[in-house]
Amino acid sequence: MDFLTLPERTSGSRTYGLTSVADFGTPMGELRNILADYSHIIDIAKIGIGSAYVTPNLKKKVDLYKEYGIKPYCGGTLFEKCYYxxxxxxxxxxxxxxGIEWVEVSNGTLDIPLDQRLELIYFLKNNFNVIAEVGSKDTEKEMPISEWRAEIKQLLEAGCQYVITEGRDSGTSGIYEKCGTVKSDLIQELVRDLDPNKIIFEAPSAKHQMYFIREFGPNVNLGNVKLSDVLMLEAQRCGLRSETFYMEAQECKLP
Structure with a gap:
């Protein structure tokens, strides 16, 4: 049935081209149905905010994700609550x-100094795969571009597998303006001299996802994706939506 020429997508146990979903309390029955059809296009599952702490049957949910080869982890807010x-x-x-093997180190709510986060990462990487997040959930807080780049670089050098750029589930902070517009100058600077395959851009809506696909190609890492949107996102990555219609295989911009 493969008769169309589409952009080449990474597959299997991906190291880039990742789709990281946000689970904000999906019931187990519904989750089983979603994963039965769409697990092959989901790589990471964040049990959003601090909801893991109050999620019924959490161990069963973690085991279900792992059964389908998806890496589950708890949202950074729970880490920050424990830190606090x-x-x-x-x-x-x-x-x-x-049985969770991934941990997020973030400072979206608390202002945890970078040196303390780096120290934690050095410690955690011996037993966990570490994901760090850069950027604040506070829409009034502005980080200089140079600070964004320096933090991402140091977090990766400390041993993080990936660094997430804050965008919230609303797409209104961090790498986005309060109105939801992407800070395009910031994004272009973030990937200068940094490996974009190690950055997960939070992109909760279709318009945000399409921005990153058009900028970096179908194999850009995207996070905070709604479980209900994973098939639509994969269609966008494959040039099967109007906004990405003319994206051909040779236009892939990531190695």
Whole structure:
């Protein structure tokens, strides 16, 4: 049935071209149905905000994701809550009991100094795959572009597998203006001299996703994707939506 010429997509156990979904409480029955059809186009699952702590049957949900080859982890807000209450050791034990192998180090709500985050990453990478996040959820807080780039570089050098650029599930902070417009100058600077395959751009809406696909090709890493949108996103990556219609295989911009 493969008769169209489409952009080449990474597949299998991807290291880039990732789709990272945000699970904000999807019921187990619904999740089973979604994964039965779409697990091959989902790579990472963030159990959003701090919801993992109050999610019923969390271990079963984690096991279900892993059964389908998807990497589950808890949202950075839960990490920050544990940091704020000096409960990081308890948090790590909690992750181990759940069988979660990925951990996010973020500072979207708390202003955790970079040196403390780096120290945590050096410690955590011995037992976990670490994802860090850069940027604030506060729409009034502006980080200089140079600070964005310096943080991402240092976080990757410290041992992070990926760095997420903050955008929230609303697409109104971090790499976005309050109105939802992408800060395109910031994005272009972020990938200068940095490996874009190591950056996961939070892109919660179709218009945000299409911006990054047009800029970097079908194999850009995208996060905070709604579970209900994964098939539409894959269609966009494959040039099967009007906005990406003319994107051909040779236009892929990532190695």
């Amino acid at each position: 209450q000096n409960k990081i050791p308890e948090y790590l034990s909690y992750l181990c009991e759940l």
